[in-house]
Every structure is written in structure tokens, then in C-alpha cells.
Amino acid sequence: MLIDRGYIEVRPLFGGLDAWVDAGYPIEELLE
Amino acid sequence: MLQHLIALILRYGIPLVFVNVFLEQIGAPIPAVPTLIVAGALARDGRMSSTSVLTAALIASLIADWIWFLLGRRYGYRILRTLCRISLSPDSCVRDTEATFERWGMKSLLVAKFIPGFSTVAPPLAGATKASTLEFLIYDAIGAFLWAGAAVASGRAFHHAIEKLLQKLEDLGWWAVAFIGFVVALIVLIKWWQRRTFYKKLRVARVTVDDLKAMLDRGESPIVLDVRTRGARKRDLRRIPSAIVASSPEEVAQQLEHVPPSNPIILYCT
Secondary structure, three states, X not given: OOOOOOOOOEEEEOXXXXXXXXXXXXXEEOOO | OHXXXXXXXXXXXXXXXXXXXXXXXXXXXXXXXXXXXXHHHHHHOOOOOHHHHHHHHHHHHHHHHHHHHHHHHHHOHHHHHHHHOOXXXXXXXXXXXXXXXXXXXXXXXXXXXXXXXXXXXXHHHHHHOOOOHHHHHHHHHHHHHXXXXXXXXHHHHOHHHHHHHHHXXXXXXXXXXXXXXXXXXXXXXXXXXXXXXXXXXHHHHOEOHHHHHHHHHOOOOOEEEEOOOHHHHHHOOXXXXXXXXXXXXXXXXXXXXXXXXXXXXXXXXX
């Protein structure tokens, strides 16, 4: 969808949020 | 050869149906619908019992689904992602399945088996959402009954055509076995090639968490999009700092209204 809208560099994050958390990088809490 | 095979089906019909359905539902790429259709045709001719076929399919399906349900309950979304690795697009697999399940809830189990890809993923997803075991078993049993019932009923309805096909295959003898083997091998080869090519492209396209952290530390400004479903975000309130939250295509379009197309975008789900 993003590529169709003209965005030329759209990249998925390998491992998603779990991989980010597992790597010990900082996170924020959503207010929902 | 096929004569022996049909004799084998007739002799071990019910255990064969059970094993085939169990293997398919547990995730092995062995379709059970052809077996159920043939069993239905044989049942129409009085050579098997429809009730026994349906019972075997139902129990096998419930056991396999219950195993996935328990794994989903224990390991949450991680088991779902592992399961989705079998599919061509792990990220969209998790997200799309989750969105379907969120929309329809446990009722989605009634039709899950008719939707390729959703069938094996729905039970662990139900487990991951901590759904009630009793409710899961009821909906799953009805879904399995509808699915197996439809296949057996098709076999019963088209038993003449199926008998003719089986007879033709029997007449062809080893040639039929060789032909079926060749077609199956060709399908597996094509699927393997497509997946290999896709993963090659994906490996180039994907960004690792270390790369993303380095980009953010260098002060580069990629747009980080959190495209998890609302339900997934409710269950896990964490997000990557500065990530923009957008669940639907409309929200994505709204959030990126002023972002130029040259801006790199990195998206994540689970």
C-alpha cells in the first residue's frame, strides 16, 4: 500500500517489536 | 498397485482419515480434503461409514487444534510467528490473521478451516488471546464438523465421477502413480522456488533492530510505523520510541499525509 502511494523505501523490521525488546533497546509505553 | 492402495484405504480407512486430518491440522502440508472426498464416495457405495469418517476427522482435528490452542496460550504470539514462518510473508501473516480474528472473534473458527492459511493459525491465536477453552472447543468442533462434513458430502454427491477417476487411475497402473508423483513434485518445486526468491528479496529489504537503532542514534529520521492491530496494542502497550501508531490503511494515509515519498519508512507489527 505504501509503495503504491509512492514511498520508495519501505522496509519491515526483522523480528518486529519482540526483537527490539529482546535486544534491550529502549521502549515507550503507549497511553491507550 | 492402485488396486492395493484402494484396498489399503478400505482396510485402514478410518485410521488413515484420522492420521491425514491430524497431520494437516498440525501443520504438515498434506491436504486431507481429497482423502475425505474419496472416503465420502466410498461411504456412498456402502464401503465405509460416513459417521465413522466424520467422527475420526472431528476427533483428529480437535486434538491437533487443541495442541495449537495450548501452545498459543503458553507461548503467546511467539508461537504464532513461528507458525507463520511457514507462510510466504510472516509479518503480514500474523497481522492479517490477527485482524480477521479480532473482527469475528471465536466465530471465525466456524469458517477457519475453509480459508487457506487461517486454519492452522486460528487455534494458537485463540490461545494467545486467552480465550475460554470450552468456548474454543465448541466453536472449533462445529467448524471441524462443517469442514469435514462438506468434504464427505461432496464425495457422496460426486461418487460416480470419483469412482470413474479411481477406475481410470487403476487402469493406468504405475503410470498413474508416476504421473501423480510428478505433478506433486512439480508443485512442491514451484512453491519452494517462489519462497526462495521471495526470501532472497525480503532479506535485502528487511532492516534489523541493530540497524534501526544505529539509524536513530545517527539522527537519521526514518518514519517508524507501529502497524499492530488495536487488540495487539491493547495487550502490549510497549512501542519503539517515536513510532507512529496506525492500524488501518486510512490511519496510515492520515499519519503520512505530510511525509515526502523519499522518506524511509520502517514498519513493525508483533
